[in-house]
Amino acid sequence: xxxxxxxxxxxxxxxxxxxxxxxxxxxxxxxxxxxxxxxxxxxxxxxxxxxxxxxxxxxxxxxxxxxxxxxxxxxxxxxxxxxxxxxxxxxxxxxxxxxxxxxxxxxxxxxxxxxxxxxxxxxxxxxxxxxxxxxxxxxxxxxxxxxxxxxxxxxxxxxxxxxxxxxxxxxxxxxxxxxxxxxxxxxxxxxxxxxxxxxxxxxxxxxxxxxxxxxxxxxxxxxxxxxxxxxxxxxxxxxxxxxxxxxxxxxxxxxxxxxxxxxxxxxxxxxxxxxxxxxxxxxxxxxxxxxxxxxxxxxxxxxxxxxxxxxxxxxxxxxxxxxxxxxxxxxxxxxxxxxxxxxxxxxxxxxxxxxxxxxxxxxxxxxxxxxxxxxxxxxxxxxxxxxxxxxxxxxxxxxxxxxxxxxxxxxxxxxxxxxxxxxxxxxxxxxxxxxxxxxxxxxxxxxxxxxxxxxxxxxxxxxxxxxxxxxxxxxxxxx
Amino acid sequence: xxxxxxxxxxxxxxxxxxxxxxxxxxxxxxxxxxxxxxxxxxxxxxxxxxxxxxxxxxxxxxxxxxxxxxxxxxxxxxxxxxxxxxxxxxxxxxxxxxxxxxxxxxxxxxxxxxxxxxxxxxxxxxxxxxxxxxxxxxxxxxxxxxxxxxxxxxxxxxxxxxxxxxxxxxxxxxxxxxxxxxxxxxxxxxxxxxxxxxxxxxxxxxxxxxxxxxxxxxxxxxxxxxxxxxxxxxxxxxxxxxxxxxxxxxxxxxxxxxxxxxxxxxxxxxxxxxxxxxxxxxxxxxxxxxxxxxxxxxxxxxxxxxxxxxxxxxxxxxxxxxxxxxxxxxxxxxxxxxxxxxxxxxxxxxxxxxxxxxxxxxxxxxxxxxxxxxxxxxxxxxxxxxxxxxxxxxxxxxxxxxxxxxxxxxxxxxxxxxxxxxxxxxxxxxxxxxxxxxxxxxxxxxxxxxxxxxxxxxxxxxxxxxxxxxxxxxxxxxx
Numbered sequence: 001x002x003x004x005x006x007x008x009x010x011x012x013x014x015x016x017x018x019x020x021x022x023x024x025x026x027x028x029x030x031x032x033x034x035x036x037x038x039x040x041x042x043x044x045x046x047x048x049x050x051x052x053x054x055x056x057x058x059x060x061x062x063x064x065x066x067x068x069x070x071x072x073x074x075x076x077x078x079x080x081x082x083x084x085x086x087x088x089x090x091x092x093x094x095x096x097x098x099x100x101x102x103x104x105x106x107x108x109x110x111x112x113x114x115x116x117x118x119x120x121x122x123x124x125x126x127x128x129x130x131x132x133x134x135x136x137x138x139x140x141x142x143x144x145x146x147x148x149x150x151x152x153x154x155x156x157x158x159x160x161x162x163x164x165x166x167x168x169x170x171x172x173x174x175x176x177x178x179x180x181x182x183x184x185x186x187x188x189x190x191x192x193x194x195x196x197x198x199x200x201x202x203x204x205x206x207x208x209x210x211x212x213x214x215x216x217x218x219x220x221x222x223x224x225x226x227x228x229x230x231x232x233x234x235x236x237x238x239x240x241x242x243x244x245x246x247x248x249x250x251x252x253x254x255x256x257x258x259x260x261x262x263x264x265x266x267x268x269x270x271x272x273x274x275x276x277x278x279x280x281x282x283x284x285x286x287x288x289x290x291x292x293x294x295x296x297x298x299x300x301x302x303x304x305x306x307x308x309x310x311x312x313x314x315x316x317x318x319x320x321x322x323x324x325x326x327x328x329x330x331x332x333x334x335x336x337x338x339x340x341x342x343x344x345x346x347x348x349x350x351x352x353x354x355x356x357x358x359x360x361x362x363x364x365x366x367x368x369x370x371x372x373x374x375x376x377x378x379x380x381x382x383x384x385x386x387x388x389x390x391x392x393x394x395x396x397x398x399x400x401x402x403x404x405x406x407x408x409x410x411x412x413x414x415x416x417x418x419x420x421x422x423x424x425x426x427x428x429x430x431x432x433x434x435x436x437x438x439x440x441x442x443x444x445x446x447x448x449x450x451x452x453x454x455x456x457x458x459x460x461x462x463x464x465x466x467x468x469x470x471x472x473x474x475x476x477x478x479x
Numbered sequence: 480x481x482x483x484x485x486x487x488x489x490x491x492x493x494x495x496x497x498x499x500x501x502x503x504x505x506x507x508x509x510x511x512x513x514x515x516x517x518x519x520x521x522x523x524x525x526x527x528x529x530x531x532x533x534x535x536x537x538x539x540x541x542x543x544x545x546x547x548x549x550x551x552x553x554x555x556x557x558x559x560x561x562x563x564x565x566x567x568x569x570x571x572x573x574x575x576x577x578x579x580x581x582x583x584x585x586x587x588x589x590x591x592x593x594x595x596x597x598x599x600x601x602x603x604x605x606x607x608x609x610x611x612x613x614x615x616x617x618x619x620x621x622x623x624x625x626x627x628x629x630x631x632x633x634x635x636x637x638x639x640x641x642x643x644x645x646x647x648x649x650x651x652x653x654x655x656x657x658x659x660x661x662x663x664x665x666x667x668x669x670x671x672x673x674x675x676x677x678x679x680x681x682x683x684x685x686x687x688x689x690x691x692x693x694x695x696x697x698x699x700x701x702x703x704x705x706x707x708x709x710x711x712x713x714x715x716x717x718x719x720x721x722x723x724x725x726x727x728x729x730x731x732x733x734x735x736x737x738x739x740x741x742x743x744x745x746x747x748x749x750x751x752x753x754x755x756x757x758x759x760x761x762x763x764x765x766x767x768x769x770x771x772x773x774x775x776x777x778x779x780x781x782x783x784x785x786x787x788x789x790x791x792x793x794x795x796x797x798x799x800x801x802x803x804x805x806x807x808x809x810x811x812x813x814x815x816x817x818x819x820x821x822x823x824x825x826x827x828x829x830x831x832x833x834x835x836x837x838x839x840x841x842x843x844x845x846x847x848x849x850x851x852x853x854x855x856x857x858x859x860x861x862x863x864x865x866x867x868x869x870x871x872x873x874x875x876x877x878x879x880x881x882x883x884x885x886x887x888x889x890x891x892x893x894x895x896x897x898x899x900x901x902x903x904x905x906x907x908x909x910x911x912x913x914x915x916x917x918x919x920x921x922x923x924x925x926x927x928x929x930x931x932x933x934x935x936x937x938x939x940x941x942x943x944x945x946x947x948x949x950x951x952x953x954x955x956x957x958x
Contacts, residue, residue, distance in 0.1 A: 119628065122620060122621055123621055124621075125617070125620070125621045127614075127617040127618055127620075127621050130617050131610075131613060131614040131617050134610065134613040134614070134617075135606075135610040135613070135614075138604070138606040138609050138610050138613075139606055141601060141604070141606075141805060141807060142601055142602055142603075142604045142606050143602070149598065149806050149807070150807055182831075183662070183831035183832075183835075184831055184832055186828075186829070186830070186831055186832045187830060187831040187832075190829055190830050190831070215828060215829060215832075218828075218829055219829045222826075222829055326620060326836075326837075327628050327832075328620060328628070328629055328833065328835065328836030328837060329835060329837065330831060330832070330833065330834065330835045347701075349665075349694060349697075350665070350669055350694060350697055350698045350701055351665070351666060351669045351830065352661075352662035352663055352665055352666040352669070352809060352831070353662075353663055353665045353666075353694075353806075353809070354807065354809070355809065356662075356807065356808060356809045356835045356838055357805075357807030358805075358807060358808065358838070359835055359837070359838065
């Protein structure tokens with residue numbers, strides 16, 4: 001177990017950020033291929049850096065990140081090791097169920113779910129840059145696109161920009177043919193539901209986590225699927241429970257938000273991810289991976305999405321640009337195998353023919369010029385500050401009456417109110433929303449006596465956060 | 480029959496264009512209500528103008544327009560009369576079938592139908608104006624739309640602008656609640672299909688004209704409807720044949736493009752329109768009216784859409800802004816009863832949540848400032864010139880080998896080639912398309928030996944039209 005690990009890599013010609021990703025990716029591949037076995041000690045960061053001719057800090061930060069993601073474990077005074085919990089760790093089947101079961105009939109209407117339970121601050125859009133990009137896009141459209149209609153799969157420029165981003169920042173190695181531009185992640189979910197209903201008419205079940213994103217659930221139901229719920233805990237979707245469900249149901253797909261689970265914000269652990277992929281192969285179902293706010297992860301680099309992992313053949317990956325700039329831009333994308341993408345392309349011709357080419361070109365330009373990355377970096381700092389502030393403010397004002405696990409990323413907190421649920425709470429929140437310019441997030445209530453709020457912190461300033469939490473306190477407790 | 484007709488109207492406070500519409504509308508209402516009976520002679524234009532205190536030319540042009548639309552008949556030296564053919568004219572059941580039956584399995588794939596068979600010239604977009612409007616929209620979004628998500632039914636600004644346009648220019652009196660913004664007319668068709676499939680599960684048939692818009696047909700099929708075809712002639716959809724079909728089929732809706740039939744370009748006559756509405760009441764089906772290029776009518780004012788006629792309770796009216804500026808903007812709208820609009824709203828939340836708010840605001844500004852009207856007026860002149868030029872060019876080059884009825888409006892010609900159909904024609908056209916920057920329109924072939932091309936003239940200059948027609952001639956005849 002103590003054999004030092006030698007990496008065959010020639011990285012020197014690439015720039016710093018790419019080295020980081022390349023090294024991280026290579027280590028993951030080595031672990032998954034079995035060449036780097038569980039418990040193996042890695043070379044010290046100084047040694048490895050010297051061997052590869054790269055900066056020692058890069059190696060250290062790769063190690064830290066892979067540790068945060070669950071691939072590596074660091075032991076004081078001993079070094080960095082491949083985690084013992086990979087890839088076949090038996091899950092603790094008694095893992096605490098974090099939240100009580102919510103039956104599908106209790107699910108929220110779509111309207112309720114479009115509240116601010118995690119949207120970007122559109123007041124901070126760099127509108128001068130956008131304005132210029134739109135201007136350029138308009139000129140391009142008038143000069144080039146003689147006949148008017150474009151590719152239903154999305155403009156080439158945007159798909160090219162997405163391809164670069166997915167490769168550089170998310171470990172996703174794909175091609176233009178596997179990318180389909182859609183109108184927000186909602187349309188990705190809708191297309192996935194329609195395509196699967198057509199391709200797998202005999203598999204009528206979709207598995208969702210016991211608490212899930214209501215518009216997704218509605219979308220599956222409206223495409224004639226039945227919903228079954230899998231348990232959820234602090235490591236994400238419970239794959240043991242899923243395995244049980246799969247024995248008894250013809251499952252077409254599992255819908256999941258592994259990066260920051262909706263609504264509970266937990267990140268799916270790496271062992272669960274690998275188990276989920278394994279199950280998807282043995283039971284031959286698709287995983288619909290809704291990676292809706294990948295950019296906003298604060299405590300480590302973002303965890304690689306399911307589709308970037310080896311053997312992710314059955315993953316329909318849905319991403320969104322709505323969370324970076326503004327939801328009203330309605331631009332998202334799907335990455336999946338060619339069968340799925342081709343079927344989606346056909347459906348797009350029937351649903352809305354193609355996307356808004358001018359917006360697609362404008363965004364492609366912002367991506368190519370690095371403006372998207374710059375804006376994301378800026379927003380990430382702001383949102384991280386708001387997350388920390390929001391957690392502290394809830395704790396300061398509500399004291400022991402709330403329970404919050406600080407989320408590693410995302411744009412929302414999952415606040416559990418340790419108050420017996422009373423019907424009038426919903427009323428109170430509703431009224432507060434009407435009387436105020438703020439929204440309070442989505443209210444969730446399970447079968448327990450407690451209730452939760454998914455509170456979107458990204459779109460509100462610190463001052464606004466304080467106001468909202470105080471108003472909540474006065475409405476719920478101080479009367 | 481000779482009693483002079485006195486109109487009770489007070490128009491003086493409105494501006495010229497509105498007087499025109501108001502007078503025209505009032506005459507139509509009077510005819511439909513039965514107060515102005517068939518064969519009645521109207522007051523002379525001078526007398527009526529004096530009575531109403533308006534310009535005589537306005538009265539004359541209203542009379543001319545209503546004549547072109549089939550409401551009135553002018554007899555030399557006798558005056559202007561209400562048409563004898565309204566409202567109960569028995570149709571000539573032996574009316575020539577203009578084109579042979581095309582079975583649904585022969586229908587074109589959606590890809591083939593997105594060729595240039597009638598798109599605007601996007602090279603002529605006023606992109607400076609657009610650019611400014613986008614800039615203003617971006618500022619508005621960043622200042623006002625704090626939380627990001629908007630109304631699934633479309634931004635208020637755009638619906639308000641549409642409401643004004645529909646009222647001022649199309650006789651459609653409706654309210655904001657009855658208007659739903661969608662992503663192009665294709666999405667209107669898709670939503671109509673989904674909503675009707677849900678609301679009328681027992682009515683599994685959709686009637687389309689014997690030649691129809693292939694993506695619409697595909698959309699109905701993909702929503703599990705069966706298609707039946709109704710005959711079509713030079714007056715539009717044959718309502719006698721429709722009546723027969725209705726006796727034997729549970730029809731959920733009739734899909735039609737009455738203004739300029741797709742692909743044949745004929746306008747549905749007023750008597751057929753009234754009969755269609757009457758049938759929709761007695762057999763309780765919806766009419767899906769795809770009014771995709773309303774703005775471009777050259778030989779008279781546009782014919783009032785079905786939904787503007789009295790007793791149009793069952794009409795789902797679909798309009799598009801794609802044909803005015805650029806298809807890639809993806810903005811259209813639906814006007815229908817509240818049940819339908821509410822159901823569409825629910826579906827939009829599942830399909831793509833809402834439209835592109837920035838584009839919607841930009842277009843609303845252009846509409847409010849009159850830029851849309853100015854641009855339309857400008858394009859109408861250009862397109863009319865291109866229509867006339869295209870007809871002449873086909874006739875000059877192909878001589879007796881083609882047959883074209885100059886369309887009263889729209890953006891395409893229906894060219895019948897009097898050549899025995901040979902399989903290689905399709906091949907030839909395909910190759911021409913690949914080798915050239917132009918597209919030739921969609922190729923249609925029925926069971927007859929002839930073939931047709933729906934040739935889009937709007938997006939190509941006179942020089943390009945000549946080139947295309949010459950290339951076609953060389954490819955098809957001169958070899």
